[in-house]
Amino acid sequence: MKHINERHIYDILSEAKAPSRERLNAILAKARSLTRLSMPEAAVLFAATYPEDINAIFETAKYVKKEIYGTRIVVFAPLYISNLCANGCLYCAFKSDSDVVTRKKLTQEEIAAETQALLKMGHKRVLMVSGESGAPCWEEIKYLTDSMGTIYSGVYGKSGIRRVNVNSAPLDVEGYKKLKEAGIGTYQIFQETYHEETYRRMHPYGPKSDPDKRIEAVDKAFIAGIDDVGVGVLYGLADHVFDTLALLMHVEYLERTYGVGPHTISVPRIEKALGAPLTDNVPHAVNDLEFKKLVAILRLAVPYTGIILSTRENSEMRDELFTLGVSQVSAGSATSPGGYTSEESNGHAAGQFELGDARTLDEIVETLIAKKTVPSFCTACYRSERTGAKFMSLAKPGTIKGKCRMNAIITLKEYLDDFASKEVKAKGYKLIKTLGGELEADEKKAMSDILSKLENGARDMYV
Numbered sequence: 001m002k003h004i005n006e007r008h009i010y011d012i013l014s015e016a017k018a019p020s021r022e023r024l025n026a027i028l029a030k031a032r033s034l035t036r037l038s039m040p041e042a043a044v045l046f047a048a049t050y051p052e053d054i055n056a057i058f059e060t061a062k063y064v065k066k067e068i069y070g071t072r073i074v075v076f077a078p079l080y081i082s083n084l085c086a087n088g089c090l091y092c093a094f095k096s097d098s099d100v101v102t103r104k105k106l107t108q109e110e111i112a113a114e115t116q117a118l119l120k121m122g123h124k125r126v127l128m129v130s131g132e133s134g135a136p137c138w139e140e141i142k143y144l145t146d147s148m149g150t151i152y153s154g155v156y157g158k159s160g161i162r163r164v165n166v167n168s169a170p171l172d173v174e175g176y177k178k179l180k181e182a183g184i185g186t187y188q189i190f191q192e193t194y195h196e197e198t199y200r201r202m203h204p205y206g207p208k209s210d211p212d213k214r215i216e217a218v219d220k221a222f223i224a225g226i227d228d229v230g231v232g233v234l235y236g237l238a239d240h241v242f243d244t245l246a247l248l249m250h251v252e253y254l255e256r257t258y259g260v261g262p263h264t265i266s267v268p269r270i271e272k273a274l275g276a277p278l279t280d281n282v283p284h285a286v287n288d289l290e291f292k293k294l295v296a297i298l299r300l301a302v303p304y305t306g307i308i309l310s311t312r313e314n315s316e317m318r319d320e321l322f323t324l325g326v327s328q329v330s331a332g333s334a335t336s337p338g339g340y341t342s343e344e345s346n347g348h349a350a351g352q353f354e355l356g357d358a359r360t361l362d363e364i365v366e367t368l369i370a371k372k373t374v375p376s377f378c379t380a381c382y383r384s385e386r387t388g389a390k391f392m393s394l395a396k397p398g399t400i401k402g403k404c405r406m407n408a409i410i411t412l413k414e415y416l417d418d419f420a421s422k423e424v425k426a427k428g429y430k431l432i433k434t435l436g437g438e439l440e441a442d443e444k445k446a447m448s449d450i451l452s453k454l455e456n457g458a459r460d461m462y463v
């Protein structure tokens with residue numbers, strides 16, 4: 001597979017031995033200084049198996065997460081626009097030979113209705129998801145850009161969706177340029193597995209069966225000028241340690257080539273999917289401890305890259321992973337086209353996979369607040385052109401931290417005022433008061449001005 005040297009990964013793995021206490025402490029001290037780890041260092045952490053060593057890794061991940069992201073978690077919702085698909089991915093309910101899902105490509109009117117449903121819940125960030133229909137590229141691109149336009153034009157009260165991220169099949173450079181013109185936030189594409197032989201087995205036919213075309217989609221997105229790109233592994237297809245190291249190799253390649261790595265990394269674990277028997281017997285199932293460990297190691301290896309978790313995970317696992325390094329989470333999700341507006345396809349029966357966490361957005365906001373974690377609906381960086389290398393240059397010295405902290409409070413206040421239930425409002429306002437007290441003096445002054453403008457009906461404010 002292009003950009004991935006499997007031999008080198010196996011060499012690193014064969015040299016990585018369970019670390020002595022000194023070696024472990026040295027690696028964790030480096031991570032605590034918010035310096036990214038090398039692939040061999042990450043491999044050594046994977047080789048650590050004593051409970052106290054794993055605990056030390058977790059504690060360090062919690063520290064790094066808190067230092068860089070504070071106690072914030074960015075909240076978003078997926079919006080599935082089409083499940084038409086020409087591929088045969090063995091793990092997905094949308095694969096073309098499956099007759100258990102009703103095929104649907106939403107019209108622009110239906111997408112507008114889905115957007116309204118999300119706006120009414122209080123969402124501001126959407127991840128637009130679609131199958132790979134096999135239609136000519138120009139037709140696919142037009143459908144994607146029209147759909148983005150529809151989502152951006154939805155209004156509820158004084159608010160609309162402020163950031164549309166896209167997870168789609170590979171496009172050509174021209175196609176990515178069109179997504180950029182249409183105002184894309186992050187473009188996501190997961191390699192699924194970096195293990196070439198496994199990749200080919202899992203994707204037996206269709207355009208996705210070519211692993212090089214898949215991995216080069218990320219290059220094309222960068223070349224087209226999309227500088228916030230998200231990558232990911234579908235955990236369970238191949239050995240999780242191999243795939244995590246390969247993911248880090250991909251990150252290193254992107255940094256070397258484009259001067260900036262991915263904006264986000266997604267960590268889906270395979271969930272049961274109708275009509276996809278492979279999901280009943282996941283070939284390299286990752287258990288909960290292994291999963292927490294890999295999230296923690298990713299947090300240490302690439303401290304400034306966002307880690308995204310979806311509703312594939314159950315509520316207990318999600319709650320634990322928030323502190324270990326996850327920085328973005330989906331909430332109140334449906335995984336079928338039309339899932340937010342139709343009774344029948346409510347995200348379970350006709351969805352892409354089973355949801356592990358069926359809590360509403362309000363319930364997730366409540367859980368986060370109870371954990372003193374701040375649900376953030378912030379979209380400020382992308383709208384202030386703080387993306388790609390510019391974002392990283394502000395993030396690394398910690399310059400962005402104060403802004404993030406303030407924007408999280410501002411967007412939480414908006415959510416509470418407009419959408420939260422009575423109980424959540426009370427708990428949220430209390431948290432805002434506490435957080436306000438922790439701001440620097442100049443921030444306190446700016447925050448009190450903004451909060452009074454919000455009280456007077458202003459919306460969509462950010463610093």
Ligand code: SAM
Binds near residue numbers: 169
């Ligand atoms: N069709 C496009 C593609 O495959 O890149 C984009 C949409 S696809 C629905 C988004 C992601 O869903 C895939 O990249 C894959 O990682 C994930 N996915 C598919 N089946 C899954 C399953 N059974 N459990 C968890 N995630 C799954």
Ligand code: SF4
Binds near residue numbers: 085092093096
């Ligand atoms: Fe189609 Fe994407 Fe599902 Fe594969 S993962 S079957 S490409 S929707």
